[in-house]
Amino acid sequence: MDNVQYTQMTDYNTSPVFDMDKALNRVHGKQELLARVISIFKKNLQEKKQSIASELTAENWDNLKMISHSLKGSAWTIGAQRLGEIAYAMEKASATEDISSFKHLLTILEESIDDINTYFEHHNY
Amino acid sequence: MKKNNIRFLIVEDDEMIRIIHKDFLEELFPDCKIFEAANAAQGICLYFECRPHLILLDMMMPLMGGETFLDILEEGHRTKILKEKPKIVIVTAIKDVKELMEIGKRFSVEAVISKPLVQSQLKALLEDWIS
Amino acid sequence: MNAHSTKSILVIEDEPVTRTLYVNYISKLVPDFHLYEADNVLEGACLCFEKHPDLILLDIIMPDYGGELLLDLMEEGISKDILSFSPKIIVISSIESAEELMTLTKKIAVASVIPKPLPFDTLEELIKIHLQMNELIN
Numbered sequence: 350m351d352n353v354q355y356t357q358m359t360d361y362n363t364s365p366v367f368d369m370d371k372a373l374n375r376v377h378g379k380q381e382l383l384a385r386v387i388s389i390f391k392k393n394l395q396e397k398k399q400s401i402a403s404e405l406t407a408e409n410w411d412n413l414k415m416i417s418h419s420l421k422g423s424a425w426t427i428g429a430q431r432l433g434e435i436a437y438a439m440e441k442a443s444a445t446e447d448i449s450s451f452k453h454l455l456t457i458l459e460e461s462i463d464d465i466n467t468y469f470e471h472h473n474y
Numbered sequence: 475m476k477k478n479n480i481r482f483l484i485v486e487d488d489e490m491i492r493i494i495h496k497d498f499l500e501e502l503f504p505d506c507k508i509f510e511a512a513n514a515a516q517g518i519c520l521y522f523e524c525r526p527h528l529i530l531l532d533m534m535m536p537l538m539g540g541e542t543f544l545d546i547l548e549e550g551h552r553t554k555i556l557k558e559k560p561k562i563v564i565v566t567a568i569k570d571v572k573e574l575m576e577i578g579k580r581f582s583v584e585a586v587i588s589k590p591l592v593q594s595q596l597k598a599l600l601e602d603w604i605s
Numbered sequence: 606m607n608a609h610s611t612k613s614i615l616v617i618e619d620e621p622v623t624r625t626l627y628v629n630y631i632s633k634l635v636p637d638f639h640l641y642e643a644d645n646v647l648e649g650a651c652l653c654f655e656k657h658p659d660l661i662l663l664d665i666i667m668p669d670y671g672g673e674l675l676l677d678l679m680e681e682g683i684s685k686d687i688l689s690f691s692p693k694i695i696v697i698s699s700i701e702s703a704e705e706l707m708t709l710t711k712k713i714a715v716a717s718v719i720p721k722p723l724p725f726d727t728l729e730e731l732i733k734i735h736l737q738m739n740e741l742i743n
Binding site: 371375376377379382385386389390393415418419421422423425426427437 | 487488489490491493494497498501532534536566567568569589590591593
């Protein structure tokens, strides 16, 4: 019954996991630059995931908001649309300190991170 | 601002975004000098050391954010300690319209661009300002 | 004027009477020095970066932004090798706890922490020590 108020992964399916056109546009078609930038993005994703976990334990909402906001900007810049949308929702949940929503969104985020890592692997990034 | 000796300062905590901004600027202005800061504190230090003509400024950064950066430069100008006025372009993932409007009114802010940065927008502005 | 040997001191203190007291005292102590003053840390930071004072007297408790702002700027600027200069900062703090004293003293660029109300003879000694002067004029 409590899932009624929460969003589901399917709610984010309208956004692509990764918009390759956008990404290539961002780097002016430079493949090498794209590879470099994706590698940094992947590393960053892991770091942010860990930070979120520790900040959540401590319930540091200001930090959680900052990390979510940063993740949102980063994801949207590289074309990871779906991830960006989820991070945006997490940013809003942090602003209202809505811990149950945030935790729920976090599981969706983790799934989305797996999806994008799979995408990168398939495309040899 | 002259093309051949232009100095840019990028103040952005996300490394990936810094790289993309830098690549974009270098392509447009091959002779330019680019300075990078990961937060407003580094940004302020670099500002005074290097006196960039144009600043790409993120708002939310750990340690010290864009608001503080603007506050410091504004005060410097108000007290006439700072003689020059750099052009500041805010690049932010902030979505709240009211907040964005307030930021747009700040000292030296020429434009507020939403992340992800649409490079054609920035390109148009830069080409306007830089000969 | 022999630019390279003229030293300067910056006083950052919001309370006008207190600031005037400091400035007057210091100017009598070292009349040849350039003296700069700021009533808030934003202005103080700009003066610091623009004028490169040798010594800064910084009140830590100020309305709006506190003195820590300058210490944070120094921390990043010096640890990341951005700044071409390194001022010495004497922090004025009412030092409520040993912990606070420890935290302040460990910060980059903090040369000393001095209590409020400021003991002027201690200030004189600190200025001599930090600016490596064997004696102060008059």
